Amino acid sequence: MSLFKQLFIAICALMLVSFTGSFLVSVESSREQQVNQLRAHAQDAATALGLSLSPHIQDVAMVELMVSSIFDSGYFESIRVLDSESGQVMVERTGVPVSGEAPQWFARLVDLAPASGDAIVSDGWRQAARVQVVSHPLFAVGKLWQSALGILLWLALSGLLCIALGVLLLKRQLRPLDYLVEQSNAIARREFLSLPELPKTPEFRRVVNAMNQMVEKLKALFAEEAARSEKLRAEAYQDSLTGLDNRRYFDLQLQARLGVDEQACSGFMLLLRVNDLAGLNQRLGGQRTDQLLKAIAVQLQQISQGRYLLARNRGGEFAVLAAGLERGEAEQLAESLDGALASLQQTAASDCLPVAHIGMTAFAPGDRPAALYAALDAALAQASSQNLQSWACSEHDAQRPAADERQSWHGLLDRALKQGRFQLYVQPVVSAVDPARVLHLKVLARLLDEQNNPVPAGRFLPWLERFGWATRLDLAMLDWVLAQLRSNSSCVALSLSGSTIRDPQALQQLYERLRQHAHLGARLTLELDEDQLPDAVTLEALTVRLRSLGFSLGLQHFGGRFSMIGNLAKLGLSYLKVDGSYIRAIDTENDKRLFIEAMQRAANSIDLPLIAERVETDGEWLVLRDLGIEGVQGRLFSEPGLWT
Numbered sequence: 001m002s003l004f005k006q007l008f009i010a011i012c013a014l015m016l017v018s019f020t021g022s023f024l025v026s027v028e029s030s031r032e033q034q035v036n037q038l039r040a041h042a043q044d045a046a047t048a049l050g051l052s053l054s055p056h057i058q059d060v061a062m063v064e065l066m067v068s069s070i071f072d073s074g075y076f077e078s079i080r081v082l083d084s085e086s087g088q089v090m091v092e093r094t095g096v097p098v099s100g101e102a103p104q105w106f107a108r109l110v111d112l113a114p115a116s117g118d119a120i121v122s123d124g125w126r127q128a129a130r131v132q133v134v135s136h137p138l139f140a141v142g143k144l145w146q147s148a149l150g151i152l153l154w155l156a157l158s159g160l161l162c163i164a165l166g167v168l169l170l171k172r173q174l175r176p177l178d179y180l181v182e183q184s185n186a187i188a189r190r191e192f193l194s195l196p197e198l199p200k201t202p203e204f205r206r207v208v209n210a211m212n213q214m215v216e217k218l219k220a221l222f223a224e225e226a227a228r229s230e231k232l233r234a235e236a237y238q239d240s241l242t243g244l245d246n247r248r249y250f251d252l253q254l255q256a257r258l259g260v261d262e263q264a265c266s267g268f269m270l271l272l273r274v275n276d277l278a279g280l281n282q283r284l285g286g287q288r289t290d291q292l293l294k295a296i297a298v299q300l301q302q303i304s305q306g307r308y309l310l311a312r313n314r315g316g317e318f319a320v321l322a323a324g325l326e327r328g329e330a331e332q333l334a335e336s337l338d339g340a341l342a343s344l345q346q347t348a349a350s351d352c353l354p355v356a357h358i359g360m361t362a363f364a365p366g367d368r369p370a371a372l373y374a375a376l377d378a379a380l381a382q383a384s385s386q387n388l389q390s391w392a393c394s395e396h397d398a399q400r401p402a403a404d405e406r407q408s409w410h411g412l413l414d415r416a417l418k419q420g421r422f423q424l425y426v427q428p429v430v431s432a433v434d435p436a437r438v439l440h441l442k443v444l445a446r447l448l449d450e451q452n453n454p455v456p457a458g459r460f461l462p463w464l465e466r467f468g469w470a471t472r473l474d475l476a477m478l479d480w481v482l483a484q485l486r487s488n489s490s491c492v493a494l495s496l497s498g499s500t501i502r503d504p505q506a507l508q509q510l511y512e513r514l515r516q517h518a519h520l521g522a523r524l525t526l527e528l529d530e531d532q533l534p535d536a537v538t539l540e541a542l543t544v545r546l547r548s549l550g551f552s553l554g555l556q557h558f559g560g561r562f563s564m565i566g567n568l569a570k571l572g573l574s575y576l577k578v579d580g581s582y583i584r585a586i587d588t589e590n591d592k593r594l595f596i597e598a599m600q601r602a603a604n605s606i607d608l609p610l611i612a613e614r615v616e617t618d619g620e621w622l623v624l625r626d627l628g629i630e631g632v633q634g635r636l637f638s639e640p641g642l643w644t
Contacts, residue, residue, distance in 0.1 A: 007174075011166045015159045022155055023148075030147045031110055034140035043117030045070060045079075046133040050119030053081065057121050057128045060090065067091045075139040077114050084120075084127045102145035110144055112137040176204040183211055186570075218605065225602030232598050233559070236591045239312040241290060242297035250311035250319050252581035254369055256614075257323055257458075264365035265458040267323040268330035271376040272296070272337065274316025274356045275384075292344065296356070299340040303333070306531070316356070324462025326406060327362070327393075334358050334391040341390070357383040358391035365458065409463040412449065417472050421448040424480055424643040426492070429611055429633040432625045439611075439631045440491040440525065443481055444640050445473065461497075470497040471506040478510065482517045484643065485524065493525045493554060498532030501542060514549045521550025525574050530558045543571045556613065559599070575630065576603060580614025583634075587619030593627070600627050 049070050056062040063081055071079050071093040078094040114134050121129040176199040183194075194212045198205045234240075237249035245253075257265055274280070274296070280289045293316065300310050300318060309321040322333060341355045359379025363372055379394035386392060416422060426441040446454035464470045474496050481494050500506045514521070526546065533539060533555075543553050556577040578596065586592045596612075603610050612624050615634035624632055 007170055008167060011163060011170075015163055019155050019159050023151060026151045027110070027144070027148050030144050030151075031112065034112060034137075034144050035115065038112075038115035038135045038137060038140050039117065041117075042076075042115045042133045042135040043119075045076070045135070046117040046119040046131050049079070049133065050121045050131045053121045053129070053131065054123065057123050064091050067093055071095070075135060077134040078132075079134075080132045081121070082130045082132065084129050090129060102141045106145055106148075107138075107141045110141060112141050112144070173199075173201060173204075175199075176201070176208050180208065180211055183215065222602060222605045225598065225605055229595065229598035229602050232591070232595045236595060242294055242312050244297050244300070244318070245309065245311040247311060247313040247319075249581075250309065250313065250321065251369065252584065253309050254321060254363075254372075255584075256579075256581050257321065258363065258365055258367050258369065264456060265323045265462055266362070266364040267321070267462070268325045268327075268333075268360050269363050269372055269376065270320040270322065270330075270334065270337070270358055270360040271313075271373075271380060272300075272318040272320070272341075272356050272358050273380055275354065277316035280316075292355075295344055296341065299344070300337070303336050303340060308333075318356075324465065326466075330360055330362075331393070334360055334393075338390050354390040356390070359383055360391065360393050361395065406463075409460070410467060413447070413460060413463060413467065413469060416447055417469060417476065420476065420480075422446065422473075422476070422480075423448060423454055424477075424484065425454075425640040426490075426643040427633060427640040428638050429493070429631050430637050432612070432621070432629045432632045435621075435632070435637055438490075440493050441643070442633060443477070443492050443494045443643070445477060465497070465499065468499070470499040471503055473497075474500045475506065475509060475513070478513055481524065482513065482520060485517075485520050489523075491523045491525075493527050495527045495529070495556065498529070498534065501528065501532075501534050501538065507542075511545060511549065514546070514551055518550045521552075525552045525554050527554045527556045527577070530555055530560060530579070540571060543573070547572065573608060575609040575611050577611045577613050577633070578629075580612075580634070583612045583615055583620055583624070585620070587617070587623045593623060596624070596629075597627050600629060604628065 049066065052066055053063055056066070067079050067081060070076075076093075076095075078092065080089055080093075081091040082088065083090055114137055116132065116134045118133070119131045120127050121131055194215050198208055237246055237252075238244070239246045254269070257267070274293070277289070280292065284292070293312070296318060297310075297312065300320065304310055304320070307322075309323075311319045311321075313319050320333075320337075322330060325333065337358055338354075344355045357380050359376045359382070361372055361375035361379060375394045379392045382392035382394065383390055423446040425444040425446050427444060428438045429440050429442055431437040431439060445457050447457075447460045449455055461470070464473055477494060481492060485492065496510075500510065534542070546553055552574040553571070554574045554577065557579045558576045559579045559582045578599065582592055582596060586596060600610055609630035611631040611633060612620075612629050613633050615621050615624065615632045615636050617636060621632060621636060
């Protein structure tokens with residue numbers, strides 16, 4: 001039972017005892033008062049009748065008349081006139097009043113006895129007779145009944161008023177407890193809340209102050225671990241001069257795009273090489289050359305706007321990985337880069353040569369990185385020999401996309417969305433300690449082509465994004481998953497695209513579908529890619545709304561923006577899925593292990609589970625298990641299979 005209920009019951013019990021005691025004391029006091037009034041009434045009547053009968057004591061008829069008039073005018077049980085010498089009754093009237101105001105049970109309860117009074121009737125100097133008057137208590141019981149009702153009403157009203165005021169006071173005084181509960185629940189949801197205004201009650205003030213100190217300590221510990229993890233990531237995967245990713249991180253992401261899993265996709269790769277970097281160092285000096293490299297990095301970031309992976313490979317060489325681009329878009333990107341570099345011509349202090357040359361080539365799943373870099377070197381050689389433009393495109397021995405690829409993908413995807421030509425595949429996410437225990441199933445989409453062959457998501461998702469149809473697939477996938485869950489007891493995770501989250505109309509349709517299936521909330525977790533997260537306000541509103549509907553949110557492919565984990569702490573996420581590029585060969589590369597270990601400490605400080613993606617070897621799994629990772633997902637444990 002809650003403290004509020006206990007105090008409320010105590011107040012009610014106290015008021016009941018007080019009310020009962022006050023009522024009994026008041027009724028008893030009124031009863032004594034009525035008894036005294038009955039005695040006075042009987043004695044006054046006897047005295048008045050004795051004085052009235054003195055002149056007429058010898059006239060029996062007059063005595064009877066006067067006794068009758070007195071008896072009929074009041075509440076009397078009996079009036080008797082007795083002879084003084086013989087004691088014989090001269091005149092007597094008896095009777096009981098017909099009705100009274102008080103109920104019989106009340107009359108029996110108060111048990112008000114009749115009161116008597118007597119007086120001497122004189123005949124000159126002689127005592128001629130004696131008058132005995134007995135008052136009936138009916139009238140007094142009626143007065144006592146009215147008094148008891150009044151007291152009862154007053155005490156009831158005052159008691160209810162006191163209880164109401166007590167409840168309001170309790171709620172006001174116990175409000176810090178409600179906030180403490182919310183604060184504890186927020187910590188469980190990995191949120192850090194502090195009560196800025198301390199309560200005035202000393203006991204509550206001490207408790208709230210202690211909770212605030214604990215929350216601030218947790219925030220400090222988490223911020224410290226997050227900063228350490230981000231520092232390790234920057235040292236391992238970031239170029240210190242330009243702030244771009246380094247060659248190592250770029251190669252990790254390139255291998256993921258060229259693989260055979262869900263992240264595999266096609267696109268174009270560009271390589272930008274600054275002309276005569278050694279000569280620039282001699283002519284401009286190291287400081288101005290570094291400024292030129294920083295300026296090139298800024299131009300790349302402005303043109304990319306977060307859509308492409310940028311890296312500084314070494315020296316004056318920059319790489320761009322543009323997944324999902326087709327030939328015409330890649331050429332436009334190269335033209336934009338060429339124009340941006342032209343603005344740095346004066347900085348390079350060279351009038352005859354462009355600042356840099358650009359080579360590009362297409363890539364597709366299954367290509368070898370060495371072949372791609374060879375094609376890029378050939379493209380750079382071709383670009384340096386040209387006079388009209390400083391970029392060139394080179395083909396390698398991989399299969400090139402057909403000329404009408406855009407049109408064919410448009411028709412295939414449109415028909416597939418209209419006819420539902422998709423299949424649901426699942427890959428289990430298992431416990432790192434006990435791989436036999438499945439945490440949930442990751443739902444994957446497979447497109448059926450014209451020959452009914454399943455096409456991985458990495459091949460068709462870029463085209464969906466290009467056509468603006470990602471939201472259509474998200475809503476369709478959600479409908480299929482919800483329908484499947486009605487006949488399936490599994491817990492699943494489903495990815496959403498950034499387009500759906502940024503579209504208010506699509507988001508409203510998503511909420512409506514989830515509201516209609518709120519009973520499935522405990523078994524469905526929605527996921528967002530790290531690189532498709534909306535702004536902080538939109539993301540927080542999304543998590544709050546999903547939580548109100550009974551669903552939860554997780555992040556996948558996480559790691560590249562670990563500095564934002566401080567903002568994610570208050571969202572109450574279900575888990576973070578670490579991108580597979582940080583997991584590959586973690587058993588042989590110590591810096592990766594240090595980075596994941598720091599990430600695990602930071603996440604563990606706020607009780608946020610980490611799940612490793614694309615675990616493919618026993619060595620990787622054993623290291624992750626030793627680090628305390630919650631779950632693992634990858635081909636080592638199970639290949640994606642059709643969800644039946």
